[in-house]
Amino acid sequence: MSLKKATLIIVVILLIDQISKIYIKTHFQLGEDVTVFSWFKIAFIENDGMAWGTKLSDFVSFISDETAKLVLxxxxxxxxxxxxxWLLxxxxxxxxxxxIFAISIIFAGALGNIIDSVFYGVLFNDSIMQVASFLPEEGGYAKVFHGNVVDMLxxxxxxGVMPDNLPLIGGKYFSFFDPVFNVADMAISTGIGILIVFNKKAFEEPIKIEISDSESHNNLV
Known part of the structure; x- marks a missing residue:
């Protein structure tokens, strides 16, 4: 796969990711959700930390949330x-x-979430009890590098409640699948999954055909 095709894949994923995030940010209040199917909802949350909403400051107690956000x-x-x-x-x-495909979609996903973290804080005001505005006159909800990642899927x-006869989890309430994520997260997870499942094919070396001097001479003749 050429770099041009890889770039096209990245651009398409970035466009889908950013269009979906900007739409949610400018049409939903934080915490608002819409049921599409019984098993699928559009639910607007913002993630200011790592995966599953974890913050760096949860592990390193001596730094502030603001510093932890910048470091992340x-x-x-x-x-x-x-x-x-690596892609190049x-x-x-x-x-x-x-x-190449796997690295391309991982890169697109990572870049998509970085755009949120770097720019969304200054591009939008907050979404608490209101629908955010793009480039508000009063300024954004955070400084550059301190924005939150928009999740909605x-x-x-x-x-439901698990059967009583199951060990450890019997009788307990269980929900699958709780995390809320975005298109960029899907791209990253899919890319990593491809590298794991198709590891041998992904990292196999391209076949090089060597032509001896005698063969090339005969071909010229």
Whole structure:
């Protein structure tokens, strides 16, 4: 797969991700949800930390939430820069299409969430008890590098009380699937899943056909 095709994939994912986030941000209040199907909801939440809403300050108690947010955003930028160089390297070396595709969608997803973290704080006001405005006159809800990631995809596939005869979880309420995520998260998870499931095919070396001097001479003749 060429770099041009990889770039096209990245642009398409970024457009879908950012259009969906901007629509949710400018049409929903924080915490608002709409049921599409019994197993699928559009539910607007904002994630100011790592996966599952975890914050760096939860693990490093001596730094503030604001500092932790900045460190996390800068780490994301460094990580996505590394992924970009990796993508350039594998396309230059003409590695497998599976590997290039997987890295492309991981990069697109990571970049999509970085855009939120870096810019959304200054582009929008907050969504608490109101629908946010784009470029509000009073300014955004946070400084550059301190924005929150917009999540909206929720799949509450099943919930209920587990049978009493099950060990450990018997009689307890259980819900699957609780996390709310976005298109960028889906791209990252899918890319990582591809690398895990198709590991051998993804990292196999391209076949090089070597032509001996005698063969090339005969071909010229």
């Amino acid at each position: 955003t800068l780490f994301r930028i460094v990580a996505v820069t590394g992924i970009a160089f 390297d594998v396309t230059k070396k003409k590695k497998s299409k599976i590997l 929720h799949f509450p596939i099943w919930s």
